[in-house]
Amino acid sequence: MSVLLTAAQMRAAEHAGMASGAVSGAELMERAGQGVVAALLKTWPNSEVAARRAIVLCGPGNNGGDGFVIARLLHQRDWQVELFLLGDSSRLPADARLNHDRWNALGKVGALPFDAPPRLSGGEGVVIDALFGTGLTRGLGAEVAPILARFEAAGYADWHRVAVDLPSGLCADSGRVLAAGDSPAAVFRADLTVSFHSAKPGHFLAQGPEVCGALEVVDIGLAAASFAEAAELVTDPGLPLGKRGGHKFDHGHALILSGGFGRTGAARLAARAALRIGAGLVTLAVPGAAQMEVAAQITALMMRRVETAEALAQLLEDRRLNAVCLGPGLGIERARMLVPEALRAGRATVLDADALSAFAGDPEALFTALHADCVLTPHGGEFARLFPDLARHLAGPLQSGPGFSRIDAARAAAARAGCTVLLKGPDTVIAAPDGTVCVHAAAYGRAAPWLATAGAGDVLAGLICGLLARGAGAYQAARAAAFLHVEAARCIGPGLIAEDLPEALPAVLRGLGA
Ligand SMILES: NC(=O)C1=CN([C@@H]2O[C@H](COP(=O)(O)OP(=O)(O)OC[C@H]3O[C@@H](n4cnc5c(N)ncnc54)[C@H](OP(=O)(O)O)[C@@H]3O)[C@@H](O)[C@H]2O)[C@@H](O)CC1
Numbered sequence: 001m002s003v004l005l006t007a008a009q010m011r012a013a014e015h016a017g018m019a020s021g022a023v024s025g026a027e028l029m030e031r032a033g034q035g036v037v038a039a040l041l042k043t044w045p046n047s048e049v050a051a052r053r054a055i056v057l058c059g060p061g062n063n064g065g066d067g068f069v070i071a072r073l074l075h076q077r078d079w080q081v082e083l084f085l086l087g088d089s090s091r092l093p094a095d096a097r098l099n100h101d102r103w104n105a106l107g108k109v110g111a112l113p114f115d116a117p118p119r120l121s122g123g124e125g126v127v128i129d130a131l132f133g134t135g136l137t138r139g140l141g142a143e144v145a146p147i148l149a150r151f152e153a154a155g156y157a158d159w160h161r162v163a164v165d166l167p168s169g170l171c172a173d174s175g176r177v178l179a180a181g182d183s184p185a186a187v188f189r190a191d192l193t194v195s196f197h198s199a200k201p202g203h204f205l206a207q208g209p210e211v212c213g214a215l216e217v218v219d220i221g222l223a224a225a226s227f228a229e230a231a232e233l234v235t236d237p238g239l240p241l242g243k244r245g246g247h248k249f250d251h252g253h254a255l256i257l258s259g260g261f262g263r264t265g266a267a268r269l270a271a272r273a274a275l276r277i278g279a280g281l282v283t284l285a286v287p288g289a290a291q292m293e294v295a296a297q298i299t300a301l302m303m304r305r306v307e308t309a310e311a312l313a314q315l316l317e318d319r320r321l322n323a324v325c326l327g328p329g330l331g332i333e334r335a336r337m338l339v340p341e342a343l344r345a346g347r348a349t350v351l352d353a354d355a356l357s358a359f360a361g362d363p364e365a366l367f368t369a370l371h372a373d374c375v376l377t378p379h380g381g382e383f384a385r386l387f388p389d390l391a392r393h394l395a396g397p398l399q400s401g402p403g404f405s406r407i408d409a410a411r412a413a414a415a416r417a418g419c420t421v422l423l424k425g426p427d428t429v430i431a432a433p434d435g436t437v438c439v440h441a442a443a444y445g446r447a448a449p450w451l452a453t454a455g456a457g458d459v460l461a462g463l464i465c466g467l468l469a470r471g472a473g474a475y476q477a478a479r480a481a482a483f484l485h486v487e488a489a490r491c492i493g494p495g496l497i498a499e500d501l502p503e504a505l506p507a508v509l510r511g512l513g514a
Pocket residue numbers: 010011013014028029032059060061062063064065066093131132133134135136137138139140141144164165166196220
């Protein structure tokens with residue numbers, strides 16, 4: 001299992017490693033520098049031959065210390081290296097100071113900020129950002145921001161840009177770029193970020209993927225420390241998805257509530273996803289006026305007429321209907337009428353879209369009715385309607401680090417709601433009320449920008465409902481669905497529309513050996 005370590009957790013892992021006597025700070029720094037150089041040469045094998053020139057920007061802490069190691073290792077490979085330090089070398093922490101002195105025996109230490117940008121003779125090269133890493137506590141101010149701006153300018157277009165641990169300016173915990181007063185938030189925009197031991201939440205959340213470029217995590221010989229509160233990075237479905245025989249009723253019966261005439265598409269998408277992910281049976285509950293519309297467009301799906309809360313209660317007397325989904329295309333009025341009844345029935349329940357927005361004025365009424373087998377699947381707007389204080393905390397400029405993150409927001413929301421919350425986005429976060437949390441990022445090698453298309457969220461709600469019907473727990477169903485949703489999108493690629501997602505599931509499941 002991959003975990004994402006916050007700045008504080010990373011410091012604790014480092015201290016534990018050093019306190020055990022297994023490794024010293026200087027050894028960790030040496031391995032960090034070696035890791036960056038190895039990743040750089042792996043990414044741009046030609047640069048070793050063709051360019052062999054680097055500008056290294058070092059900061060006042062241990063991130064700067066890594067920079068001194070990198071400068072020395074590149075120099076030993078006959079690279080032309082220019083190094084610049086922000087701050088006073090006499091105030092560097094011990095390991096960084098040691099590596100400063102080792103570098104100083106080989107080359108010069110220029111001062112930052114510099115008056116004119118350095119110009120190593122001709123052509124392209126590599127800029128190494130070793131200004132700030134996990135110790136960044138505030139936005140890059142007037143002293144530092146212009147240094148980064150120099151390398152955005154013409155003349156460096158052909159240069160490769162490598163960030164050590166994190167691009168300077170990016171908050172390790174939240175993936176947000178820190179602001180300094182009223183100045184525009186400044187950040188180093190990397191082509192490659194090389195981090196150590198474990199990825200940080202900031203590499204995957206918010207602006208992280210956009211400013212990190214590619215991400216490499218290198219081993220620096222720290223033992224795997226276990227932090228109960230650390231977020232998991234989702235890289236697999238986490239559930240057995242195959243069917244091992246049995247009758248269709250052994251695989252559950254999902255009930256998807258549909259909206260009225262002309263608004264049934266969203267529920268049909270969700271229903272088809274629930275069926276494709278393996279629910280034994282799936283029924284659409286439809287108001288009378290929409291019956292003809294739905295009947296004309298379904299085959300394996302079933303349909304029942306549900307006009308009122310009483311009709312829903314009556315239908316749910318059939319205990320075989322073991323998972324319910326409300327929200328996609330449901331309509332606010334119909335949601336207000338049906339959600340309380342569905343929750344009273346106590347089935348595993350997914351609430352999405354209108355089923356969430358219906359409670360915008362009174363989220364407490366929803367929280368009181370929810371139970372532990374529920375999953376809420378808000379996008380950012382729906383999240384703000386139910387949890388306005390948490391959404392406000394996430395929005396707006398971040399003035400000091402470590403910053404409030406989508407992990408913090410989803411975790412607080414799940415505790416308040418008393419059920420699983422899946423906060424949607426390219427950086428989807430899933431949290432359970434006990435604080436268990438995971439991040440499913442459609443980023444780097446798993447980017448799926450084609451998912452930003454109408455109806456994609458309806459399919460996700462249907463996937464979760466189908467997995468609930470099959471007997472998965474709320475958190476596990478949400479986690480697996482987020483993974484499968486992106487796998488399906490990646491299977492189709494550009495041109496994807498929401499209808500394609502359920503149809504891609506057989507290939508995805510086959511690929512997973514289900
Ligand atoms: N953990 C590990 O296992 C390993 C860690 N390693 C490396 O150490 C890095 C962490 O080092 P770190 O803790 O010294 O913090 P770092 O990021 O260098 O910055 C702190 C300095 O910056 C300053 N400062 C902050 N914000 C500022 C601003 N906006 N503008 C100006 N100044 C600002 C801050 O000043 P202060 O806030 O105290 O005033 C302080 O002086 C980590 O990212 C990794 O690269 C590796 O060597 C291998 C093993």
